[in-house]
Every structure is written in C-alpha cells, then in structure tokens.
Amino acid sequence: MPAPVSSDPADLLVIFGITGDLAHKMTYRALYRLERRGLLDCPIIGVAADELSEGELAESARAAIAAGGETIEESVFGRLAKRLTYLHGDVTDAEVYRRLAKKIGRNHRPLFYLEMPPALFGPIVERLDEAGLLAQATVAVEKPFGHDLASARDLNARLRKVLREDQLLRVDHFLGKEPVIELEYLRFANLALAKIWDRDSVAAIQITMAEDFGVQDRGAFYDPVGALRDVVQNHLLQVLALVTMEPPSGPGADDLRDKKAELLKAVRAADPKRCVRGQYEGYTDIPGVAKGSSTETFIALRLEIDNWRWAGVPIFLRAGKELPERLTEVRLLLRHTPPLTFLPSAAQVEQNQIVLRIDPDPGLRLQLAGRNDHSWRSLHLDDRFAQDLGEPAEPYERLLHAALTGDHQLFAREDGVEETWRIVQPLLDEPPKVHSYKRRSWGPAAASRLLRGHPRWQEPWDVEKS
Numbered sequence: 001m002p003a004p005v006s007s008d009p010a011d012l013l014v015i016f017g018i019t020g021d022l023a024h025k026m027t028y029r030a031l032y033r034l035e036r037r038g039l040l041d042c043p044i045i046g047v048a049a050d051e052l053s054e055g056e057l058a059e060s061a062r063a064a065i066a067a068g069g070e071t072i073e074e075s076v077f078g079r080l081a082k083r084l085t086y087l088h089g090d091v092t093d094a095e096v097y098r099r100l101a102k103k104i105g106r107n108h109r110p111l112f113y114l115e116m117p118p119a120l121f122g123p124i125v126e127r128l129d130e131a132g133l134l135a136q137a138t139v140a141v142e143k144p145f146g147h148d149l150a151s152a153r154d155l156n157a158r159l160r161k162v163l164r165e166d167q168l169l170r171v172d173h174f175l176g177k178e179p180v181i182e183l184e185y186l187r188f189a190n191l192a193l194a195k196i197w198d199r200d201s202v203a204a205i206q207i208t209m210a211e212d213f214g215v216q217d218r219g220a221f222y223d224p225v226g227a228l229r230d231v232v233q234n235h236l237l238q239v240l241a242l243v244t245m246e247p248p249s250g251p252g253a254d255d256l257r258d259k260k261a262e263l264l265k266a267v268r269a270a271d272p273k274r275c276v277r278g279q280y281e282g283y284t285d286i287p288g289v290a291k292g293s294s295t296e297t298f299i300a301l302r303l304e305i306d307n308w309r310w311a312g313v314p315i316f317l318r319a320g321k322e323l324p325e326r327l328t329e330v331r332l333l334l335r336h337t338p339p340l341t342f343l344p345s346a347a348q349v350e351q352n353q354i355v356l357r358i359d360p361d362p363g364l365r366l367q368l369a370g371r372n373d374h375s376w377r378s379l380h381l382d383d384r385f386a387q388d389l390g391e392p393a394e395p396y397e398r399l400l401h402a403a404l405t406g407d408h409q410l411f412a413r414e415d416g417v418e419e420t421w422r423i424v425q426p427l428l429d430e431p432p433k434v435h436s437y438k439r440r441s442w443g444p445a446a447a448s449r450l451l452r453g454h455p456r457w458q459e460p461w462d463v464e465k466s
C-alpha cells in the first residue's frame with residue numbers, strides 16, 4: 001500500500017533552535033507574516049540552550065521581524081507573542097524532553113521543526129521518541145540532509161527507525177519559492193511551452209545561481225561545505241528536477257515526488273572532468289576558513305539526463321559567491337531554425353530562449369528573433385510575475401504553513417535526496433582543482449571553456465531594462 005503523503009494539520013509547533021541565525025533571519029518573520037494573514041492558529045514552543053525569559057524571547061522575535069523589513073503591527077505581533085513560550089536546555093539531555101512532554105501535555109499533533117546543527121537531528125528525534133512524543137507528530141529537518149551519499153543514507157536510516165516517511169519533512173527553501181512552484185504549472189498547463197520542452201527543440205539548458213556577496217561571517221560553517229554541497233546538491237538539483245521531470249500523474253505529493261525521483265535517477269553521475277571549481281580572491285582570509293583551504297566558492301558543471309526526453313541535451317549548472325550580481329535563473333536555449341535563404345543577410349538568427357527568473361523579481365522571458373532592416377535583432381516578451389500575480393508569500397512562510405497543514409508536496413523525499421547525493425558524489429570523491437577568480441567576476445575562465453561547442457553562458461536577463 002502506498003504511504004500516505006499528507007497528515008492531519010498540526011496543533012502545536014515546536015521549534016528547536018529558536019535562538020539561532022535561521023530563526024532570526026527567516027522563521028520569526030515567516031511566523032509574523034502567517035499571523036498577519038490569519039494562517040497561524042496554534043501555540044509555539046521555542047527550544048534552545050540559552051536561558052531566556054519569555055519576555056526576552058518575544059523582544060528578540062520583535063527585533064528579528066523588524067530587521068527582516070516588516071513594519072510591525074502591534075495587534076499582529078501581540079497575537080504572535082501570546083503564542084510563544086520557551087524551554088531551555090541541552091537537547092542531548094533526556095531531562096529536556098521530560099519537561100517538553102509535560103509542557104505539551106496529552107493529545108497533541110505537534111510539528112517539531114529542527115533548525116539545529118545537523119549533527120543533532122538524529123539525537124533529537126531519538127530523544128523525542130524515547131519521551132513518547134512522536135506518535136502523532138511530524139518532524140521537519142533543515143538542510144543539509146547528510147554531507148555525502150553515505151551519511152545521507154545513515155541519517156535517513158536513523159530517522160526512519162522511529163519515524164515513518166510520511167512523518168518526515170526535508171526542508172529545502174528553494175521548493176518554497178513561487179517561481180519554482182510555478183514551474184509545474186507553466187510547463188504543463190501551456191501547450192506553447194509543453195510542445196517544445198524536449199530534446200527536439202532544446203539545444204542546452206543553463207541554470208545559474210549567482211550571489212554578489214561573499215561568505216562574510218559564515219566562514220566556519222561554509223569552509224567544510226563549499227558551493228557544491230551548499231546549493232547545488234540541494235537547491236539547484238531540485239530545480240533541475242522540476243524543469244525536466246515528466247508530468248505528475250495526480251495531485252498528491254507523491255505523484256510529484258515520484259516524477260522528480262524518476263528524473264533524478266536518469267541523471268548521470270557528474271564527471272569531474274566536466275566540472276570547474278573556483279575560489280574568490282581573499283576567501284582564505286575570512287575568519288573560520290582554514291589556511292590554504294581549497295573549498296570552492298564557485299562551481300560550474302555539466303550534467304546529462306539519460307532518458308527519452310533529454311538524451312543529448314547538455315545541462316550546465318553554475319553557482320558562486322562574489323559574482324557580479326545576485327540572481328537565479330533557468331534558461332532553455334532552443335535549437336536554430338534552418339537557414340532562411342529569402343533574407344538578404346547571411347547572419348545567423350540568434351536562437352530562441354526561454355528564461356525563468358527565480359530571484360530576485362521572478363518572471364518569464366521569451367526571446368525571439370525579429371528583423372531590423374537587413375539584420376536580426378532579439379525581441380523580448382517579458383512577464384514579471386509580481387505585476388500579474390501580486391507579491392508572493394516568502395519561501396519560509398509557505399513552507400511552515402505547508403508543514404503545519406500537513407501538505408508534503410513542497411518537501412523533498414528520501415529517494416530524491418539520495419539521488420542528488422549520488423549525482424554529485426564523484427565530485428566529492430575526486431574534486432577538480434580549484435581556480436582562483438576575481439571578486440565580482442563570473443568565476444574562473446575555465447567555466448566558459450566547459451561550454452565549448454555549445455552556446456556560451458548567457459548574459460542574465462536584466463529586469464531593470466525590460
């Protein structure tokens with residue numbers, strides 16, 4: 001019998017790691033926005049090591065929400081603050097769970113959200129089980145889920161000893177981004193796109209995630225991780241799965257996740273010879289970064305999908321810090337038309353392109369060719385989603401709401417996550433040498449050579465000019 005893929009709504013939220021960086025940057029703000037939209041209706045217990053009063057916790061929530069750019073409406077904040085209580089202690093200590101069980105009481109369906117150092121995911125879940133707190137619970141765990149294929153399998157086995165798959169939500173915040181969710185609808189609800197979304201029409205796919213800032217104060221976190229583990233194994237491969245999967249056969253969370261897993265299984269393991277790693281100048285001066293570190297802050301790689309739809313279409317991914325701008329986009333470069341002998345100019349028409357901009361200012365661009373006197377020019381049909389669809393919910397707002405209401409569609413499943421580690425594992429086993437690159441450049445020159453024989457990396461869509 002297939003496992004259920006949604007659960008009853010939670011009636012209690014327990015956040016492990018409420019004093020941490022992620023809570024300050026994202027969680028409080030997401031909770032505040034849900035409260036404002038009337039979508040929050042359960043008590044919230046924060047758990048962390050610091051000894052804080054509930055008043056201090058509420059003040060730190062207020063500061064975090066304001067720092068996130070929200071104008072605080074006192075009535076909304078008051079409602080949120082009333083829900084919040086706090087429990088402090090070392091989460092490796094069983095005593096914490098006895099106090100937590102007492103605080104929770106009986107007959108609740110809690111959502112335990114673990115925004116904690118990943119080494120604690122296993123121990124926390126085991127302690128929750130020992131305290132008898134898992135029977136009706138759902139557990140959401142932050143990224144990273146493992147640090148390679150073997151550790152992801154181990155973590156999964158450890159969690160699955162005490163949880164069913166349908167009780168476990170693996171968070172990847174890219175899956176909460178509006179344009180990423182939109183992909184499924186754009187692709188399959190529009191014949192104009194659906195008919196050209198394959199190897200007959202597409203010559204290459206490029207996915208770029210560029211950040212115009214560096215590692216900053218996250219040296220100690222980032223140095224053992226690097227760009228491949230930080231954003232490619234999770235965010236970009238999840239996006240790639242949605243760009244290239246077959247249509248789901250039903251509306252359930254597993255219908256979608258089946259198709260993503262099937263696609264990821266068809267992606268050939270990455271070839272270290274088709275990968276370029278880079279490190280921006282000055283990276284090793286950052287506090288927390290090892291002297292002489294060869295961690296990559298930039299990575300570009302080529303992947304291939306061995307299935308009927310995509311065989312022979314090269315997929316190029318690149319991600320990096322200290323690049324010229326911040327943007328994430330997916331670009332499909334279509335094949336050239338046959339030469340048009342009736343035109344006076346021999347110049348080749350630039351190939352059509354479809355661009356999905358994920359961040360910032362999401363939108364869709366269709367690049368066509370038009371004639372200008374005796375030459376060709378590019379025509380852009382642009383749609384910026386915010387203008388038509390309004391301001392979307394923030395990713396963490398959407399994910400927390402989905403987790404609380406028992407909707408599992410936006411979370412990664414075990415098989416898909418393991419496939420993503422399988423794909424990148426050869427690059428972890430045999431990392432290509434790291435090239436230095438200038439800050440605010442597009443990474444090492446070798447990243448361009450990776451595309452030899454295929455369309456070059458394209459200039460990103462400049463939405464300001466459109």
Ligand SMILES: NC(=O)C1=CN([C@@H]2O[C@H](COP(=O)(O)OP(=O)(O)OC[C@H]3O[C@@H](n4cnc5c(N)ncnc54)[C@H](OP(=O)(O)O)[C@@H]3O)[C@@H](O)[C@H]2O)C=CC1
Nearest residue numbers: 017018019020021022048049050090091115116142143144
């Ligand atoms: N920060 C970010 O931007 C992002 C983070 N993530 C993921 O979220 C998770 C948390 O990251 P982040 O918030 O940055 O981490 P932090 O180190 O900033 O916060 C960790 C939290 O865990 C608590 N904690 C740690 N050890 C214990 C313990 N033994 N007992 C009780 N509490 C403990 C800390 O409590 P106290 O402060 O009281 O010690 C703190 O609340 C990680 O999995 C990370 O990969 C994912 C995406 C982005």
Ligand SMILES: O=C1O[C@H](COP(=O)(O)O)[C@@H](O)[C@H](O)[C@H]1O
Nearest residue numbers: 143173174211230231235328359
């Ligand atoms: O998970 C991570 O994502 C952020 C980028 O996320 P975005 O939603 O702000 O684009 C990245 O900066 C960080 O290094 C990584 O850990």
